[in-house]
Amino acid sequence: MTVNALRMTGATKSYGRTVALDGLDLVVEEGRFFVIFGPSAVGKTTALRTISGLVRLDRGSVDLFGQDVTHAPIAGRGVSMVFQTFALYPHLTVYNNLAYPLREAKVASAEVDRRVKEVAAMLRISHVLNRKPTTASGGEQQRVALGRSLIQRPKLLLLDEPLTNLDAKLRHDMRAEFKRLHREFGITIVYATPDELEALSMGDEIAVMRQGKVVQVGSPDELYDRPRDVYVATKIGAPAMxxxxxxxxxxxxxxxxxxxxxxxxxxxxxxxxxxxxxxxxxxxxxxxxxxxxxxxxxxxxxxxxxxxxxxxxxxxxxxxxxxxxxxxxxxxxxxxxxxxxxxxxxxxxxxxxxxxxxxxxxxx
Amino acid sequence: MTDAALPRLAMRRKSRVSRGVGHAGWGRTIGAGVVSLIYFFPVLWIVLTAFKSHSDALAVPPKWLFTPTLENFVQVFNRAYSADGVAVDTKFDLFFFNSIFIAGTSVALALIIGTLAAFGFSRYPLKGNQTYLFIILTTRMLPAIVVIIPILIMFRVTGLAGTYVGIIMLYTAFNLPFTIWMMKSFFDELSPDVEDAARLDGSSDTKVFFKICMPQVYAGIAATAVFGLILTWNEYLFALLLTGVQTRTVPVAMAQTIGGDIGVRWGLLAAIETLFLIPVILVTFFLQNHLLRGVTFGTVKR
CATH class of the missing domain: 2.40.50.140 (Nucleic acid-binding proteins)
Incomplete structure (x- = not known):
């Protein structure tokens, strides 16, 4: 039987009068490349932040690998996240950025060094290890952010519009990179994006969101061939239906x-x-x-x-x-x-x- | 301008564009030098006067060439109070220590309290955050003289008058609004995503503050420290009324050297001022790289 990596039930979150999540239901099977798709301000980021524990729900629940973590602290969830802005530590070198989560977890320094170098080699950023992130290119910064997440060996990796801040050529390369990493690591990925090309090309399964709710969940083909409503029909596929x-x-x-x-x-x-x-x-x-x-x-x-x-x-x-x-x-x-x-x-x-x-x- | 000069000028213009700043050309460099000299002249004149004898300092027209003497510097610390008196200790070493100790401690305290407060205002806004910030700033909207009488009475009643604790508390309080506003603007510039990333990487809120936020605003702290230090260092009014003989600061002591039976001793005053400048110049010099980054924070696209 397949294990559910993530199950969100009736997740509701408001900021003042703005409803970010309005009874969101999501189920992600282990090992999936799961895409949350929708235009900006639809609640994608809030959904990811809820899964990571940065945001506490007003109502509803979050289960990770069968454990209810709705009220659990961030630590111990086995979740890491790549932010749209990359969110690298600007005052630390790339090496120390990558080492940061391991040092916070009190990993021995020899092991830290080994894993930093391993991840850097895998993501082809070994040449920028001693530089500050701001001196690296956009694509390199993206890979550093990804490396900082992967080095923790998370069970669930959250990617919040990771390609939005890159140029078109890099986006294409990084899409392939993400798919390769997903295959190699077999890690469960939840990927939020407003770009239907990214959603269709990368997702095993896509949840289309609208105003804090999931409108339809399905494989790219299902969404394309059998949209549940006009919203999904016009959002999936370009040019629009x-x-x-x-x-x-x-x-x-x-x-x-x-x-x-x-x-x-x-x-x-x-x-x-x-x-x-x-x-x-x-x-x-x-x-x-x-x-x-x-x-x-x-x-x-x-x-x-x-x-x-x-x-x-x-x-x-x-x-x-x-x-x-x-x-x-x-x-x-x-x-x-x-x-x-x-x-x-x-x-x-x-x-x-x-x-x-x-x-x-x-x-x- | 001759015709021959034209192509050369055109070439220089072109290279200036291509090489960017730092190649402003001789005309502008000399212009900037003249303006700088006008600003710097009073300081230069004070430093020169510090090395002049009493008669040289009073000479009309002013003497540019003179035999330098260290007499004034000796007299700062040891001098006779009348023409035929015996030289005695002026206690200026204590006053210098007081100035450094009081300004340094109050700026450091204001930075510690103000930085924490600013982080709170920036990251954990209260209901009516802006109102609180405004109220904090209102304390700097009045001239100090307006509040001096109530403060004087408070200090008398509480026995704080003439103590280090009293004047340090007062300077700390007066530095806080500026520190909070400055530091809040630096914290506001930081990306909250970076802090969330640190939380996900396993850091507690305390660690996020010390390991992630603080290192990013060092430049801001340096800039705030220098501005606070200069304000406190030169403060005269509160120091005059609220410090005692043992806690007197240099600006007050300096003013009290005026008088006596040989009139204003310009050489002596200039020597005190020259010595008084050194600590602030040193601090500013060591922090200047940070200072520039601090005051231009947020104006450059990161």
């Missing part, structure tokens, strides 16, 4: 869109919902930009408003019947597309999603 206001058509098998009609695929789970609805009932239809295809002369018609070439792919903004849509086209297809052109497009309803307008919940 097109959300189009729709109505049930006069016939049970059709959905009316601003630019035309689409037949409901009976295989799709939401087909029955659409069929049961009254004619004219409102829905929101979601289509991923990748699922919109160019067609020769058939299909729907729209006008190109913006062309953004991204190398292999091109993002095209299309205005169709009052709806603004984004399409992602392969470079070859997009080559002739210009601002102001009219083009025809279609999509397979089997790849579309249907949501309830009232609360954005996925139907079916």
């Amino acid at each position: 097109n959300i189009i206001s729709a109505k049930r058509g006069r016939e049970a098998s059709t959905i009316e869109l601003p630019f035309g009609e689409v037949s409901v695929d009976p295989r799709k789970s939401w087909a029955a919902v659409a069929a049961d609805a009254a004619a004219g009932e409102s829905f929101l239809l979601g289509v991923r930009p990748y699922d919109l295809k160019l067609t020769g002369s058939s299909g729907y018609s729209g006008e190109v408003r913006l062309v953004e070439p991204l190398g292999d792919l091109t993002v095209v903004d299309v205005h169709a019947g009052g709806a603004e849509l984004k399409m992602v086209l392969p470079e070859a297809q997009a080559a002739g597309v210009r601002h102001g052109d009219r083009l025809n497009f279609a999509f397979d309803a089997a790849h579309a999603h249907l949501f309830r307008p009232r609360d954005g919940a996925a139907l079916g």
